[in-house]
Amino acid sequence: NSILEYLTNAKFQPVGGVISGGMAGILDLHLKTATTWLFYVIKQDFSFVHLPSLNSSRLKELYSQSLEASHYLDNNTNLILQEARLKPATNSYVKPRFPLHSKQISHIHLENATLLMLCRNWELPEVLKSMRSMEDKFNRDYHYPWVFLNDVNFTGDFISQTTNMATGPTSYGLIPENDWNTPDSINKTRYAECLKDYIKNDVIYGGSRSYRNMCRFNSGFFFRQDLLLSYDYYFRVEPGIEYFCDFQMDPFRLMKDNGKKYGFVISLLEYPDTIPTLWDTVEDFLHEHPEYQNTDSAVDFITTKEPIGPKTVVSTTDSPYNMCHFWSNFEIGDLNFFRSKEYLDYFNYLSQNGGFYYERWGDAPVHSIAASLLLNKDxxxxxxxxxYTHTPFFTFPDSLSMRSGKRCLVPEGEKNIDILAHSCLPRWWRYGSGKRFMREY
Ligand code: GDP
Ligand code: MN
Incomplete structure (x- = not known):
């Protein structure tokens, strides 16, 4: 009854019925945003989850038919409602995990976006660590959904533990074999020879086949997985990472409002041994499609003849590619950029070359070169x-007042990579879209 009271007093019209102790409803937020229709499950502790974004005409149709929400849920989502089925705490010392007040709910404005993690079942402890950090520093104020992808099925334990850690809905996708496995066009003997050379030369992940599948998947397939098709933006999260400061903003909204299509935190130099012919291949592609290069691109950021960085990592080839790339374990991106004809043509061209296997092309330089050529630098x-940290690098605000205001806990003794020799960030400030402070947006 208190839930009903709560819903009646809140500034939206719920429809639908009671599901096993939770309440499903469509929140019509159109007063605020004119277009946003969201589908929610209000749980007994007043926390809520919103379902992966639905096509708004379908939502309006549901809304007008007042279709039984429970029926809709049963048939259309794999949302796990364990939580909603739990009895509310009778002990008044126990607080709900994510209390919601009507004040907060009327301020919710979500973009069509999801948090995204590709990972393996055995990485669960590190996955939970990353999720905890993301939820505490950002998502517990928003409840964006999570999408998990894997080349094998996730275990029940993985699903239930990550569902409990998330403050938004979770969904789990199995990657189709063709999007993951090494294509038949790759010559098996030549591939095996290349792996041997890479092991001999002690190149990081040089001998790994699964790592190569992963890099090709992240370069050309993540954005076309079924679970991502309905979203516009993704935020890539990896196991074992950590965020140090309160976000104090919605990065998706910031990207959308400012027309941003690719967001990064760390930029550094790639190991040249992993991409001996990548740039040549990109140049061949550009000869075929000169019209694809943006007239105000960030090409000067990624090309130079002057040596940069410590001598050991400078390319010995005369490639004009300077090895600068955005470190892709952190990415906030516009999925429609990756789904564009320009990007797909680019990816297919690279993929046909075989360099994902005969060499060890990473998704980071592949994304970075595309963003730096096809997008406007702004x-x-x-x-x-x-x-943020992903082993072995750290980035954080150097300003003490900023750290204090954003409640950053920066690990002691760690160096900020931003202006170290192997960081490309100063180059980004100079040749990319310049240095801007967050408060200027
Ligand atoms: P590193 O960051 O370059 O050292 O490589 P990681 O081992 O962290 O891999 C990058 C991302 O891909 C992480 O999110 C991993 O969990 C994921 N990943 C790597 N290999 C596989 C794999 O074989 N299967 C699945 N499902 N995920 C993988
Ligand atoms: Mn990683």
Whole structure:
């Protein structure tokens, strides 16, 4: 009854019925945003989950038919409602996990976006660590959904533990074999020889076949997985990472409002041994499609003849590609950029070359080169004050007042990579879209 009271007093019209102790409803937020229709499940502790974004005409249709929400849920989502089925705490010392007040709910404005993690079942402890950090520093104020992808099925344990850690709905996708496995066009003997050479030369992940499948998947297939098709933006999260500061903003909304299509925090130099012919292949592609290069691109950021960085990582080839790339374990991106004809043509051209296998092309240089050639340089965004680590590098605001205001806990003794020799960030400031502070947006 208190839920009903709550819903009646809140500023939206719920429809639908009671599902096992939870309440399903469509929140019509059109007063605020004119177009946003969201589908929610209100749980007994007043926390809520919103379902992966639905096509708004379908929602309006549902809304007008007042279709039984429980029926809709049963048939259309794999949402796990364990939580909703739990009895509310009778002990008044126990607080609900994510209390919601009507004040907060009327301020919700979500973009059509999801948090995204590709990972393996055995990485669960590190996955939970990343999720905890993401939820605490950002998502517990928004409840964006999570999408998990894997080349094998996720275990029940993985699903239930990540569902409990998330403050938004979770969904789990199995990657189709053709999107993951090494294509038949790759010559098996030549591939095996290349792997041997890479092992001999001690190149990181040089001997790994699965790593190569992963890099090709992340270069050309993640954005076309079924579970991502309805979204416009993704935020890539990897196991074992950490964010150091309160976000104090919705990065998806910032990207959308400012027309940004690719966001990064760290930029550094790639190992030249992993991509001996990548740039040549890109140049061949550009000869075929000179019209694809943006007239105001960030090409000067990724090309140079002057040596940069410590001598050991400078390319010995005379490639004009300077090895600068956005570190792709952190990415906030516009999925429609990756789904564009230009990007798909680019990916297919690279893929046909075989370099994902005969060499060890990473998705980071592949994404970075595409963003730096195909986008306007102002469509690329450096998130300067999120504070982030993925082994072995750290980035965080150097300003003490910024750290204090954003409640950053920066690990002691760690160096900020931003202006170290192997960082490309100063180059981004100079040749990319310049240095801007977050408060200027
Ligand atoms: P690194 O960051 O380059 O050291 O490589 P990671 O091992 O972190 O891999 C990058 C991302 O791909 C992480 O999110 C991994 O969980 C994921 N990943 C790597 N290999 C596989 C794989 O074989 N299967 C699946 N499902 N995920 C993988
Ligand atoms: Mn990683």
């Amino acid at each position: 469509e690329i965004m450096h998130f300067e004050d999120i504070g």
